[in-house]
Amino acid sequence: MPNKFIKHSAIFCLCFVMYSAINLMINKVFIKSVSPINETNILILGDSHIETALNPNGLPNATNIAQSAEPYVVSLWKLEKILSYYTPDTVILGFSAHNLSDFNDLKFSHSIWSKEIAERTYGIFDLTDVSDKIEIDYQMLFRMSFKHLCIFPKKKHLTYIGNFTRHTEHNLSNANAIERHFFFEGKPCNLSVLSINSLNSIKELCRKKGIQLILISTPVHESYRKGIPEKFKDELHKISTRYSSEGVYILDYSTLELHDSCYLNINHINTFGSDILMENLRSNLYH
Amino acid sequence: MLFNSIEFAIFLPILFMLYWYGFNKQLKTQNALLLVASYIFYGWWDWRFLTLVVFSSSLDYFIGIAMATSKTAIAKKLFLGLSIGANLGLLAFFKYFNFFIQSFSDAFLFFGQSIDVRPLNIILPVGISFYTFQTLSYSIDVYRNKLQPTRDIISFFTFVSFFPQLVAGPIERATNLLPQFYTNRSFDYNKAVDGLRQILWGLFKKVVIADNCAYYVNDIFSNYSTYNASTLALGAVLFAFQIYGDFSGYSDIAIGTARLFGFNLMQNFAFPYFSRDIAEFWRRWHISLSTWFRDYVYIPLGGSRGNMWTKIRNTFIIFIVSGLWHGANWTFVVWGGLNALYFLPLLIRAKNRLNLNPIETTRFLPAIKEVFFIVLTFCLTTIAWVFFRDKSVSVAIEYIKRMFSTSLLRVPDIMQSQLIFTMIFILLLVVVEWIQRRKEHGMQFNNKSNLRILRRTSYAAIIMLIIVYGGGQQDFIYFQF
Numbered sequence: 001m002p003n004k005f006i007k008h009s010a011i012f013c014l015c016f017v018m019y020s021a022i023n024l025m026i027n028k029v030f031i032k033s034v035s036p037i038n039e040t041n042i043l044i045l046g047d048s049h050i051e052t053a054l055n056p057n058g059l060p061n062a063t064n065i066a067q068s069a070e071p072y073v074v075s076l077w078k079l080e081k082i083l084s085y086y087t088p089d090t091v092i093l094g095f096s097a098h099n100l101s102d103f104n105d106l107k108f109s110h111s112i113w114s115k116e117i118a119e120r121t122y123g124i125f126d127l128t129d130v131s132d133k134i135e136i137d138y139q140m141l142f143r144m145s146f147k148h149l150c151i152f153p154k155k156k157h158l159t160y161i162g163n164f165t166r167h168t169e170h171n172l173s174n175a176n177a178i179e180r181h182f183f184f185e186g187k188p189c190n191l192s193v194l195s196i197n198s199l200n201s202i203k204e205l206c207r208k209k210g211i212q213l214i215l216i217s218t219p220v221h222e223s224y225r226k227g228i229p230e231k232f233k234d235e236l237h238k239i240s241t242r243y244s245s246e247g248v249y250i251l252d253y254s255t256l257e258l259h260d261s262c263y264l265n266i267n268h269i270n271t272f273g274s275d276i277l278m279e280n281l282r283s284n285l286y287h
Numbered sequence: 288m289l290f291n292s293i294e295f296a297i298f299l300p301i302l303f304m305l306y307w308y309g310f311n312k313q314l315k316t317q318n319a320l321l322l323v324a325s326y327i328f329y330g331w332w333d334w335r336f337l338t339l340v341v342f343s344s345s346l347d348y349f350i351g352i353a354m355a356t357s358k359t360a361i362a363k364k365l366f367l368g369l370s371i372g373a374n375l376g377l378l379a380f381f382k383y384f385n386f387f388i389q390s391f392s393d394a395f396l397f398f399g400q401s402i403d404v405r406p407l408n409i410i411l412p413v414g415i416s417f418y419t420f421q422t423l424s425y426s427i428d429v430y431r432n433k434l435q436p437t438r439d440i441i442s443f444f445t446f447v448s449f450f451p452q453l454v455a456g457p458i459e460r461a462t463n464l465l466p467q468f469y470t471n472r473s474f475d476y477n478k479a480v481d482g483l484r485q486i487l488w489g490l491f492k493k494v495v496i497a498d499n500c501a502y503y504v505n506d507i508f509s510n511y512s513t514y515n516a517s518t519l520a521l522g523a524v525l526f527a528f529q530i531y532g533d534f535s536g537y538s539d540i541a542i543g544t545a546r547l548f549g550f551n552l553m554q555n556f557a558f559p560y561f562s563r564d565i566a567e568f569w570r571r572w573h574i575s576l577s578t579w580f581r582d583y584v585y586i587p588l589g590g591s592r593g594n595m596w597t598k599i600r601n602t603f604i605i606f607i608v609s610g611l612w613h614g615a616n617w618t619f620v621v622w623g624g625l626n627a628l629y630f631l632p633l634l635i636r637a638k639n640r641l642n643l644n645p646i647e648t649t650r651f652l653p654a655i656k657e658v659f660f661i662v663l664t665f666c667l668t669t670i671a672w673v674f675f676r677d678k679s680v681s682v683a684i685e686y687i688k689r690m691f692s693t694s695l696l697r698v699p700d701i702m703q704s705q706l707i708f709t710m711i712f713i714l715l716l717v718v719v720e721w722i723q724r725r726k727e728h729g730m731q732f733n734n735k736s737n738l739r740i741l742r743r744t745s746y747a748a749i750i751m752l753i754i755v756y757g758g759g760q761q762d763f764i765y766f767q768f
Contacts, residue, residue: 002307002474009483016747147755 020150027149031123031157035085037063043082044164045075046094046216052268053218054092055164058278059285066094067120067162069113071104072198077124078160079202087209093202095215095240096254097232098181098267100199102192106184109135118144123157133194167270174265178227181267191235199239203248215243216281217254219273221266225254251284253277288331290540291494291757298328299544306548307474318441318468321548325450329414336412339377344447346373347422351429351436351443363430370426374419381411386615414454416612420579422447425461427583434462442468449550451541455534457555457575464552472549482546484730484746489539491749492729494757496716497532499709500525503701508676511686515694518701519686526676527669528713531560534573539728558724560668560717561646563660565629566639568668576612580605595635602634603627613675618683622674629667646724708756 042062044054050066065078075093082088107113108130114137122145130136148157182189206213217236240250262273269277288294302324310320330337350370357363379387395401425446428434437443446465452458507514507522514522538555545552559571569577581590588601603624610623633639646653646661653661670687677683716729723729732742 001311002303002476002479005474005476005479008480012743012746015743016750019747143755143757146751151751151755 024149026153030155036158036161039086041089043088044092049218050094053274055274064164065161072195076198076201081124090212092214096217097228097236101189103184103189104192104195105134109137114140120160122148167264170261172266177267182229214249217252219253219256219269221263224266288328318445322445325448328450332413340448343422344444347426348443354429355436367430374423378419383615417456420458451544455537457553467550478546482543485539485543485728488730489536492532492536494753495712497529500529514700516690516692517695517697518699519690521699523669527672558720562664563642566633567642617680618674621680622671625671
């Protein structure tokens with residue numbers, strides 16, 4: 001009879017699970033106790049538009065933790081996490097039409113993004129925010145959580161912290177950016193309820209904590225602007241109007257006149273564009 | 288039900304406990320349990336395909352008895368013909384119908400005539416190529432008096448549908464597997480442990496190697512016209528490891544699983560990429576299929592007897608039929624033909640049985656000359672794999688032409704950290720399998736107690752690799768056959 005076999009297999013499995021569980025507990029303690037960033041007055045959040053556009057050196061005591069492909073719900077989790085350590089005076093968040101598209105909802109399930117998003121958010125993921133709203137690749141989430149939490153203890157769990165990235169090249173040939181942001185498998189995207197709700201949650205969180213929220217639309221090339229579907233522009237405008245009346249500072253630089261050489265591609269600016277944008281931003285904020 | 292799925296992870300322990308604790312008192316009930324479990328396993332994909340398995344099993348069960356009770360040789364031959372006709376007919380319909388009518392139409396078009404053909408919307412039942420060959424081997428062996436026909440219907444049905452090897456082999460011979468259903472199985476601790484290790488190694492090959500390679504292979508082969516030659520070469524090499532990891536991984540899981548239940552399945556892969564020539568490669572790759580063709584097609588055709596032209600003819604027939612077995616596409620025929628061409632010089636010079644023993648048994652590392660031949664054989668098989676992978680012959684030829692251009696010496700276009708990891712895992716696979724080349728599988732160890740901690744740490748490390756680096760669930764390639 002396989003009693004000895006079952007016993008030995010069970011002991012092995014138990015040892016494996018216990019080893020993983022101990023590492024999990026240690027890493028959870030580290031996640032809770034180690035502050036992810038130094039305290040700064042200005043916290044910059046968002047996706048690749050913000051990642052390439054807002055140089056924190058251009059603002060006093062600022063840090064940019066934006067990451068490419070970041071949906072608003074992840075920005076919310078990041079903000080909640082950071083606010084558990086300290087409260088900045090100002091939060092700057094990217095605010096563009098594509099942020100409201102429901103292609104963002106696919107980032108937790110579609111193979112293009114799910115691994116990257118799971119790897120970034122394993123330490124700050126909140127299932128209650130998303131589980132009944134969008135599809136989630138739980139297997140990927142489990143794998144990335146296991147990878148970072150159960151194999152060995154480590155002090156820093158900062159995969160959700162991004163930074164400003166410099167780009168000097170320019171190439172306006174990525175015409176498929178509109179298709180990526182506003183169409184999926186040939187069908188037009190809708191407004192993302194999760195993204196809009198997350199944005200509302202960010203606004204409320206900032207209001208409760210007494211943080212000045214600034215929403216910034218970064219410059220995009222005319223060829224991209226022309227392709228944005230009307231419903232997204234309308235929703236953007238609606239939100240802007242409502243938020244402005246609630247004390248949120250809205251800065252729309254999407255139509256800022258820039259030479260083609262200032263664009264990394266049709267929907268991102270490069271370092272040269274960033275320098276010009278930062279000058280305008282400082283002028284708006286401090287004059 | 289896939290081997291690398293949550294459902295199987297739940298199915299297997301439950302079956303194991305029932306098998307050894309609940310149903311071990313009576314052999315017949317134990318076999319019946321395996322039969323029900325096998326039907327559940329197979330029916331998980333699509334219960335409708337169970338009818339084909341049951342039909343195939345019933346047909347050959349009764350034909351076996353009919354052959355044994357036949358009074359004349361002609362009647363016996365007729366029954367055999369019926370078995371071959373019905374089994375191959377099933378295969379031909381489900382697998383080759385659309386291919387044949389399309390090829391028929393293309394042939395007419397070539398001569399300037401167009402005919403209206405209506406392809407049927409046929410779903411290929413998973414594993415049909417495997418279990419039809421398995422039941423055929425039974426009928427043929429009964430006909431040849433190598434095996435007495437069984438009257439134990441449960442044992443026979445279980446032999447046909449035995450879940451570890453039903454959908455992707457090894458294609459078991461009735462002479463090997465069927466008798467194991469007649470004898471009481473007692474639990475063997477060492478066998479079960481070895482089985483678990485083999486399952487683990489198979490999962491590593493499938494989930495870490497094959498599925499991660501697939502990600503890049505799919506991209507490179509789909510967009511081959513945009514990549515440089517070195518990337519295409521990388522794609523071909525990655526596919527060579529994808530198909531090896533996928534198929535040999537499945538076989539390892541199948542054999543290991545069977546061991547847990549006290550069964551011995553045949554070895555299906557014997558480290559084929561360490562082969563020194565193409566003949567050795569085909570003695571080590573998909574052994575159950577190549578020996579099936581040898582015993583049931585090649586030898587009846589005359590085999591190596593007769594003059595050189597007969598031998599060459601038989602060689603081409605075997606390789607092309609083997610190619611066609613893999614799929615209903617001219618690419619598989621070309622793949623088979625190409626392998627036959629590789630084999631030809633060895634056959635003509637009577638050097639096809641040179642390398643019968645495992646490579647380099649006396650030293651750890653092979654000689655330079657052996658490394659050269661191993662690499663050469665690997666390159667030849669990799670070039671042939673391009674036809675296996677591509678959807679059309681013209682695309683495969685274009686792929687190979689582009690692969691041999693001046694940009695072959697440049698750095699590949701796609702070098703990402705994940706690809707580097709994949710290549711490290713491939714290196715790990717090669718190193719482990721080289722060290723274990725005299726064993727049956729990559730994780731076969733002697734149970735020395737002084738190395739127990741090292742062994743168990745390595746199991747834990749492999750489990751972690753499987754969990755973390757598993758490349759997303761890709762179908763087993765050989766399921767499409």
